[in-house]
Amino acid sequence: MRSTVRDVREKAGDEPITMLTAYDAVTAEIVDEQGVDVILVGDSIGNTKLGHESTLPVTVDEMASATAAVSRATEDALVVADMPFLSYGHDEKESIENAGRMLKEAGAHAVKLESGPHTVELTERMSQLGIPVMAHLGLTPQRVNQLGYARQGTTEEAAAEMLDLAVAHEEAGAFSLVLEHVPANVAREVTEAVSMPTIGIGAGPHCDGQVLVVDDAVGLSSWTPSFVEEFGDVREAMADAVDGYREAVETGEFPAGEHSHVEDELDDIY
Numbered sequence: 001m002r003s004t005v006r007d008v009r010e011k012a013g014d015e016p017i018t019m020l021t022a023y024d025a026v027t028a029e030i031v032d033e034q035g036v037d038v039i040l041v042g043d044s045i046g047n048t049k050l051g052h053e054s055t056l057p058v059t060v061d062e063m064a065s066a067t068a069a070v071s072r073a074t075e076d077a078l079v080v081a082d083m084p085f086l087s088y089g090h091d092e093k094e095s096i097e098n099a100g101r102m103l104k105e106a107g108a109h110a111v112k113l114e115s116g117p118h119t120v121e122l123t124e125r126m127s128q129l130g131i132p133v134m135a136h137l138g139l140t141p142q143r144v145n146q147l148g149y150a151r152q153g154t155t156e157e158a159a160a161e162m163l164d165l166a167v168a169h170e171e172a173g174a175f176s177l178v179l180e181h182v183p184a185n186v187a188r189e190v191t192e193a194v195s196m197p198t199i200g201i202g203a204g205p206h207c208d209g210q211v212l213v214v215d216d217a218v219g220l221s222s223w224t225p226s227f228v229e230e231f232g233d234v235r236e237a238m239a240d241a242v243d244g245y246r247e248a249v250e251t252g253e254f255p256a257g258e259h260s261h262v263e264d265e266l267d268d269i270y
């Protein structure tokens, strides 16, 4: 049965919540079939699929297209669309229209916003309108030009600010919170301070759930952050298959008789 935002919220403290990204239908189908609770259509599509060096160039149209593909292929998981850089936060009307597209056009069940003091009111407005919001604190890669990709919440002051923002977003109506690249003890403190589930990436074992970029988790990425564990080697499996194909064509082994068809009736003509 389809997961709902409420299921995700109620699961906190029970079994860990599992979340992976997906950006296309076949990957979403595999992730969904393996029982992962939440599929995030991440703006990490910029790095993983579109060949960009950061998530900043990703557009609302690109996110809507990927989210629609994922939604069409997903039966059980909750589908969350990541809102790309500058598609929210500067103008309330535009933010809500962009987020609304993910639900109305692309079949997402919720959106994720990289959070800060400027997203508290927006989170409240979206929640009131029926757009469930997943918040995101710690390393927020859309701020790469200010933060780099360094671990966040590493000073007493920064950790206290993260805690305050987590509480403020919960009060504003966020249903869940991603904590990225923060010390495990800070993530534990935040997890204890809020009742919404926290989902960690590089944030230690005390969160209510975990998320990874699917390409990193299956071993498809050529580079991964230090907090990643590769649970497979899809890149090598795919390279072997591509190499096998190239060699079979070059040596004339492919296509063989079983891959082709001779039309007998045309035999005396051709």
Ligand SMILES: Nc1nc(=O)c2c([nH]1)NC[C@@H]1CN(c3ccc(C(=O)N[C@@H](CCC(=O)O)C(=O)O)cc3)CN21
Residues within 6 Å of the ligand: 044, 047, 048, 055, 139, 141, 147, 148, 149, 150, 151, 181, 213, 215, 216, 221, 223, 224, 225, 226
């Ligand atoms: N494939 C992929 N996986 C991800 O997890 C991911 C993306 N892409 N793109 C968007 C962001 C960027 N992320 C990153 C990127 C780099 C580090 C990293 O290497 N951090 C260094 C410190 C770098 C610094 O200090 O500036 C580290 O050692 O932790 C962490 C998260 C996580 N996200």
Ligand SMILES: CC(C)C(=O)C(=O)O
Residues within 6 Å of the ligand: 021, 040, 041, 042, 043, 044, 045, 082, 178, 180, 201, 211, 212, 213
């Ligand atoms: C890593 C997750 C949390 C994300 O925001 C993304 O994949 O874009």
Ligand SMILES: [Mg+2]
Residues within 6 Å of the ligand: 042, 043, 044, 055, 082
């Ligand atoms: Mg993202």
